[in-house]
Structure formats: structure tokens, C-alpha cells
Amino acid sequence: xxxxxxxxxxxxxxxxxRLASCSSVNFAAFFLAMNKTPTVKAKMTLPAxxxxxxxxxxxRQALEELRWPDGVTCPRCQSESISRITTxxxxxxxxxxxxxxxxxxxxxxxxxLPLPKWFxxxxxxxxxxxxxxxMQLMRMLGVSKKTAWYLNHRIRESMRIDxxxxxxxxxxxxxxxxxxxxxxxxxxxxxxxxxxxxxxxxQRGGEIRLQHVKKGFNKKKGQGxxxxxxxxxxxKDHAPNPARIFTDEHPAYVGIGDEDTTHETVKHAAKEYVxxxxxxxxxxxxxxLFKRSIVGSFHQISVKHLDRYLDEFEFRFxxxxxxxxxxxxxxRLVTAKALPYEKLTA
Ligand SMILES: [Zn+2]
Numbered sequence: 001x002x003x004x005x006x007x008x009x010x011x012x013x014x015x016x017x018r019l020a021s022c023s024s025v026n027f028a029a030f031f032l033a034m035n036k037t038p039t040v041k042a043k044m045t046l047p048a049x050x051x052x053x054x055x056x057x058x059x060r061q062a063l064e065e066l067r068w069p070d071g072v073t074c075p076r077c078q079s080e081s082i083s084r085i086t087t088x089x090x091x092x093x094x095x096x097x098x099x100x101x102x103x104x105x106x107x108x109x110x111x112x113l114p115l116p117k118w119f120x121x122x123x124x125x126x127x128x129x130x131x132x133x134x135m136q137l138m139r140m141l142g143v144s145k146k147t148a149w150y151l152n153h154r155i156r157e158s159m160r161i162d163x164x165x166x167x168x169x170x171x172x173x174x175x176x177x178x179x180x181x182x183x184x185x186x187x188x189x190x191x192x193x194x195x196x197x198x199x200x201x202x203q204r205g206g207e208i209r210l211q212h213v214k215k216g217f218n219k220k221k222g223q224g225x226x227x228x229x230x231x232x233x234x235x236k237d238h239a240p241n242p243a244r245i246f247t248d249e250h251p252a253y254v255g256i257g258d259e260d261t262t263h264e265t266v267k268h269a270a271k272e273y274v275x276x277x278x279x280x281x282x283x284x285x286x287x288x289l290f291k292r293s294i295v296g297s298f299h300q301i302s303v304k305h306l307d308r309y310l311d312e313f314e315f316r317f318x319x320x321x322x323x324x325x326x327x328x329x330x331x332r333l334v335t336a337k338a339l340p341y342e343k344l345t346a
Contacts, residue, residue, distance in 0.1 A: 044326040049123050059115035060089060063102045066331045074098055075105050106334050107154060117141055119330070121151045125159065126325045158332040159315065159325070167203040167239040172246045173253070175199050175231075178306070196306055199234045207318045209238040210310040228252040289317070 053059050064072065072082045072091055079095035090101045103109040108118060121141060125132055138148035177195040202208045213230050231252040235245065244262045247253040257263030319325055 043323045044123060044126075046123070049119065053119040054116050056089075056115050059119055060102050062119075062330070063106075063108070063115070063334050066327070067102060067106070067334045075100055102334075107158075107336060108334065111147070111150070113143065113147060113151070117143065118151075118333075122155055122329050122333070123326055125152070125155050126329060155329065155333070156312075158336060159319075159329050164209070164238075165207075166241075167201055167206065167209065168242055169206075170204040170244045170246070171201055171235075171239045171242040172204065173199065173201045173231075173235060174248065175250060198306075198310065199231065201235060201238050203239070203242075208314055210314045211238075212306050212310055228254070232256055 053062065071080055072084075073080055074082065074091075074093035074096060076098040077093060077096040079093050081094040083092040083094060084090075085092055085099075090099055092099050101109075103115075108115065111118075121137060124137065124140060132152070134145065134149040134152045137143070137152055138145050141148065141151075143151070176198050178198060197213045199211050199213055200208060211234050213234065228251070231250070232255070235256055239245070242261055244264060245253075245256055246264050246266065247256070249265050253263070253265070255263075322328070
């Protein structure tokens with residue numbers, strides 16, 4: 001039956017603080033109310049999606065559970081006294097007589113796209129490690145170019161309402177150059193004029209922050225290299241007061257430490273990657289993925305898309321362990337208008 005099938009995909013350990021912090025939905029109360037034992041992690045898969053959300057009714061059931069975990073509430077007067085008009089997939093408020101459906105006042109109502117296609121689009125976007133283009137969505141869903149663009153844009157926005165927390169503890173910072181030719185070529189300023197510099201900071205075992213630094217200038221190395229002011233600003237912006245900062249020996253990092261923050265370097269040029277616990281090993285994976293990903297995907301993309309690309313990468317990386325992304329994204333989409341605007345932009 002639709003009720004159980006759709007619900008099973010939303011079971012969690014009830015400890016998803018990420019979601020709790022950015023939406024009003026209280027999942028712990030939800031599960032208690034439903035009297036079900038949450039499983040540790042129920043990750044959405046393509047076959048499960050196919051079985052559980054291939055009909056309008058199943059999608060509606062899921063949306064209802066996510067939008068009103070404590071029971072259907074009138075969007076107009078907040079009354080909990082509701083009658084179901086099952087034949088018309090609608091609810092009737094017993095207090096104010098307002099007639100509404102689970103999609104009333106949500107983004108799902110704005111489009112004429114069938115709900116199973118919405119769910120499919122959300123799933124595809126959550127599962128694509130490198131992101132997905134509108135053209136690809138168009139082909140995979142069999143929708144128009146305009147619809148695909150709209151879905152891509154709207155879902156992406158809902159995937160990213162998290163507020164970036166400052167990085168803490170042990171931070172590793174690295175820089176990379178994008179756009180052609182070898183990385184370090186001292187004295188070849190003209191080559192770097194065409195390169196774009198990206199700074200990356202990672203909290204050990206935590207999140208990554210990426211930033212495209214424009215028009216950097218270094219007296220010795222020339223245009224495109226970035227200077228001390230930019231490097232320091234990037235670090236202060238994303239990690240105001242970490243305990244330790246590990247970097248390579250780029251001169252622009254010099255002086256980033258202070259009495260609270262130890263700055264330690266590894267000599268990458270001399271193939272030194274580990275010295276005691278001073279290393280960038282834990283983040284080699286992230287930087288490696290980032291650089292390979294850029295080489296693989298970015299070399300054909302123009303600079304104007306770089307910021308968006310970095311955003312996408314950052315988001316994917318930071319959500320790599322979030323098994324609830326599919327459910328979270330749907331919840332955000334169905335509750336989006338209930339959230340105050342400041343909460344989205346704070
Ligand atoms: Zn009402």
C-alpha cells in the first residue's frame with residue numbers, strides 16, 4: 001500500500017540535526033507519533049524510487065508526512081480540524097472552510113509537472129556526484145528544455161539553504177590554478193594572467209570551503225597568483241580562529257598564525273607530505289577529487305561558470321555523508337514557503 005511503501009524511505013535515526021536546524025519539521029516527534037522504529041539509515045535508491053514514488057498518490061502521501069509531521073494543518077488558519085475529500089485529493093478546513101491540497105502554497109503547485117517526475121528530478125540531482133545539467137535532466141525525464149532548467153534551478157536552490165559554519169580545529173588550506181599549463185612557473189607571469197586561482201580550506205574530518213580569487217597579484221610571480229592579503233582574508237572569512245592551520249610553503253600564507261593559532265607547513269615542492277601529524281593527507285582525497293574533477297569537467301567551461309562550479313563541488317563534498325539529502329530536499333521544497341525568508345538567507 002502506498003502509505004507504508006512511501007513512508008519506509010523516510011525512516012531515519014531521528015538524529016538529523018542538519019534538517020532540524022533549518023526547518024520546523026520535528027522528525028523525532030514525527031516518528032514517535034507514527035509509532036515506528038526508525039532504521040539506522042535508509043538511503044534512497046533508484047529501484048526504491050521506482051517502486052515507492054511512481055504514482056501521484058504515493059508522492060502526495062510522502063509530501064503530506066513531510067509537510068505536516070504532526071498531522072494536517074490548515075495553511076490559512078492553522079486549525080487542526082480537517083476533513084479529507086479523498087476523491088479530490090483535497091482537505092477542507094472545518095474552522096475556516098478553506099479548501100487546500102498538500103501542494104497548496106508550495107513550489108509543487110506552481111508547475112504542472114507530475115509529482116513522480118519531481119521526485120525523479122530531485123533524486124537525480126541528489127545522486128549526481130558532479131551535478132547534472134539541465135540538458136541531461138531534459139533527456140532523462142523527457143521534459144521540455146524550459147521545465148528542465150526550472151527544475152534544475154529550483155531544486156538546486158533548495159538543496160543549499162544551509163548556513164556555512166566557520167571551520168574549526170585543524171584546518172588545511174591549499175591553492176590551485178585552473179586554466180591550462182603547469183602549476184608553478186616562476187617568472188612566467190603572462191601564463192598566469194590567464195589562470196584562475198582557487199583557494200580551498202578543509203576542516204579535518206569536516207567541510208570544505210572553496211573560493212575563486214580574482215586578479216591576484218604577486219610581485220615576483222605576476223598576475224593570477226594571489227597575494228598575502230587575499231590568502232589571509234580567505235582564511236579569516238572561513239576559519240576565524242582555528243587551533244592549527246596546515247599549508248604548503250606558498251609565501252602568501254606567511255604570518256597567518258597567531259597566539260591562538262599554530263601555522264605549520266609541509267614542503268610539497270620537496271615531496272614532503274607528512275611530518276608527524278602535520279600533513280595534508282586527510283584532505284588529499286578532497287583536493288585530489290577537486291582537481292581531477294576540475295581537469296575532467298572544467299577545462300572546457302568558461303570562467304563565468306567557475307563560481308557556480310565551485311559552489312556545486314563544495315555542496316556535493318559537504319553533503320557526501322548526508323544519507324538524507326533526498327528527503328531533506330523534498331522537505332525543504334514542500335515547506336519552503338513556510339520558512340521565513342531571513343532564515344534562508346541568514
Ligand atoms: Zn482554516
